[in-house]
Amino acid sequence: MTTIxxxxxxxxxxxxxxxxxxxxxxxxxxxxxFSLKTRIGADPSTNPEELLGSALAGCYSxxxxxxxxxxxxxxxxxxxxxxxYLVGGDGGFSIPTVxxxxxxxxxxITESDFQGVAQKAHEGCPxxxxxxxxxxxxxxxxxx
Numbered sequence: 001m002t003t004i005x006x007x008x009x010x011x012x013x014x015x016x017x018x019x020x021x022x023x024x025x026x027x028x029x030x031x032x033x034f035s036l037k038t039r040i041g042a043d044p045s046t047n048p049e050e051l052l053g054s055a056l057a058g059c060y061s062x063x064x065x066x067x068x069x070x071x072x073x074x075x076x077x078x079x080x081x082x083x084x085y086l087v088g089g090d091g092g093f094s095i096p097t098v099x100x101x102x103x104x105x106x107x108x109i110t111e112s113d114f115q116g117v118a119q120k121a122h123e124g125c126p127x128x129x130x131x132x133x134x135x136x137x138x139x140x141x142x143x144x
Contacts, residue, residue, distance in 0.1 A: 010034075023051065039086075049095065053082035056135070059127035060100060067121040068106060071113070076105040076144060098133050103140040114141040 012021035020035040023046070032051075037043040057080040068075050083099040100122070106114065118139035122128050128135055 023048075025051075049084040049086050052095070053084045053098070056080075056082040056098065056100060056125075056127045056131070060102065060121065060125045063125040063128075064102060064104065064118060064121040067117045067124070068104070068109070071109070071117060073106050073109040076107070078102060078104045095131075095133050098131060098135045099138070100128070100135055101138045101140070103142060105142045105144055107144045109141070111141055115139055
């Protein structure tokens with residue numbers, strides 16, 4: 001069994017309303033500021049939900065590329081977008097749903113075969129499997 005460890009970290013200063021934090025992304029030098037205003041408002045920067053969406057979109061794109069390669073129809077381009085829904089309720093906030101949309105430019109594959117490969121990639125994507133949310137996949141093929 002292969003185990004690969006990846007670590008990111010975050011720091012937070014102050015209270016929830018006036019405080020802010022920084023997210024350190026893995027081994028990169030990327031440090032992203034975040035706050036309540038970037039989470040629920042329109043202030044620029046990011047928030048944990050957007051980072052979850054980025055992780056899912058990136059992981060799924062790689063998973064789909066691998067599955068397409070395995071059936072002999074490598075993609076020219078894969079674009080994935082994940083929309084994460086943060087919903088407040090009586091028990092607090094939760095993420096009940098994620099919409100995952102992908103458009104792929106692939107030569108030599110039928111729509112039916114592409115849908116099967118897209119679903120297999122979704123089922124095999126480690127980040128997709130991490131979510132207990134209803135991750136709703138929409139897959140679009142652009143024939144070349």
